[in-house]
Amino acid sequence: MNPDEIILNFNPGMLVLLNVVLGLIMFGIALDTTVKDFAVVVRKPKPFVVAILAQLVVLPLVTFGLTLILPVSPSMALGMILVACCPPGNISQVLTHRSGGNVALSVSMTAVANVIYIFALPLSVAFWGSMHPTARGQLTAVELDPLSMLLDVFLIIGLPFVVGLFIRHRFERFALRVQPIVKWFSLLALVSFIVAALAGNWAFFIAFLGIILLVVTVHDAVALAIGYGTAVVGGLGTPERKAMTFEVGIRNAGLGLGLVFAFFGGLGGMAIVAGWWGIWDIIAGLIVAGLWVRRTKRRTGSPKGDASRHAAAGRPGADAGPGTGAEAAS
Template identity: 25%
Template sequence: MVGAFEQTLLALMIFVIMLGMGASMTPRDFWLALRRPYGIGVGLFSQYAFMPMIGFLFVTFLTVPETIAIGIVIMACMPGGTTSNIFAYFSKGNLALSVLMTVTSTVAGVLLIPIILLLYATALDLRIPRENIIVTLVLLLVPVGIGMALRRLNANAGAVTEFFGSALALFFILFLIVTWVPRNWQFLMDTTPATYVASIGLCVVGITVGYLFARALRLHPRNARTVALETGIQNGPLAIAIIAFTFSGTEAQEIMAVPALYSLFIVIVSTIVTLIFRRANAAAEQKMPDSLL
């Protein structure tokens, strides 16, 4: 499904995306986040507690092969993607909180993702080489650090890098649609309904649970929308990269099915959700205090 050229291009894309993610942040942003950590804490809990559990439930109740089950679990354990920042902006969410949550969940993922994968892979009796995933995650922190350093040295260069990183995340999805879908049309036709349910359901259920959780904790509606999008919009390119660098051959291609399908449908689902959020921007919300809490 993903050839050698695409894997090389994917590696370059991931590097630039992570570089842009790092360029969106400065050490001061982390300091401000630590001073008012409630919103970020809610988002991180929603990201790494609910999403893996949702993936676990899909694997438990849907009849899927082991390779598809591994793809579901890996996809569910990913941090937020930069695509969520764009939809947070258009849905009138809290963009600053969205960016902080994306970067924080990525950095925290170096520690949390292997632990969560160990727990759920053991519970589901799946074979996932966690050591390779840890190495990949650590290596991905390098461009994040470079991006932060670039932003600190030159604010303009950092802003340009951030823009290209975010734009490339969307381009990756378009790239999949234009190049991957036609060549894998038969695969899409042969894919079981259960795989489609899991691929689309991770986003739909994740956004719904994230929003309800944030509202139950009485977060400002802007921040609740942000938490919802950050929870449901996972880093699909990162999942595909981890699989490409961890597995090989036919096994890798089959495991990539869920992250690839998820990346295809995420824009459609998120666009619909964004339209719903914009329509729900009632006058009563405008009277509420605007804060990160």
């Protein structure tokens, strides 16, 4: 069985529903995003510049190298590239909070990054995919037009985000009331879609379980290491390093899975990689955050050390709870 020849089972009705769910996810994220989130980046741009370079340049470049080293098929390689080019998953804020990192910075970076990725995602996938010696054949097979994908991504993801930002800015009380409803509804809808997609294609998933476990585990570990390493090279403090680790290491693979169905015809290798990424990076992130908490508690006697003073620089209550829209869509 060749993953490059597998087309996962889905129908046009499911695709329309998925597009609506993706739009709701971004709408929910925007409802929980404030002008202050962007202002933090303007006041202290260095961590954001380091983070965005790590995400837009370093992670896709290293991922490209991994696809040449690991024993992956062309469609799996394209799936790895797609995940690396996805925006950060919002569970990064939960993990940053749990590890005692700078939550305000995490919230701000995710908010700004989601805007940038509306435009950067399709262009990055097209660029790195077309450079790959084997995966570019998969791009040709699906006839991916980056400009057309850019327009579609804006309509499905960007427009709901912009509308959500407007509503949060002009009708804050209303936005705060409906955001939890939108968040949990879109989350449950996406989880239901992923479960249905896996259940309907279980034989394909099991057939490639071994290689997928290896590839995703290595790729995710490298992504987390890139986040931490670039923060160290950038001279950031410990709370900022924690935020960077999860901001770069946690990708919105649930969104990536949706894009596989929306733009790549449910291509098997891509969908299997993105689907397992969405599960594993949450597990890996919780493990890393837990180890960090234990280490910090051993050194300082407190599970969060002095991170609270850093979080106070952001919006009020930023480290009091997790926060935003597509938490399990990472």
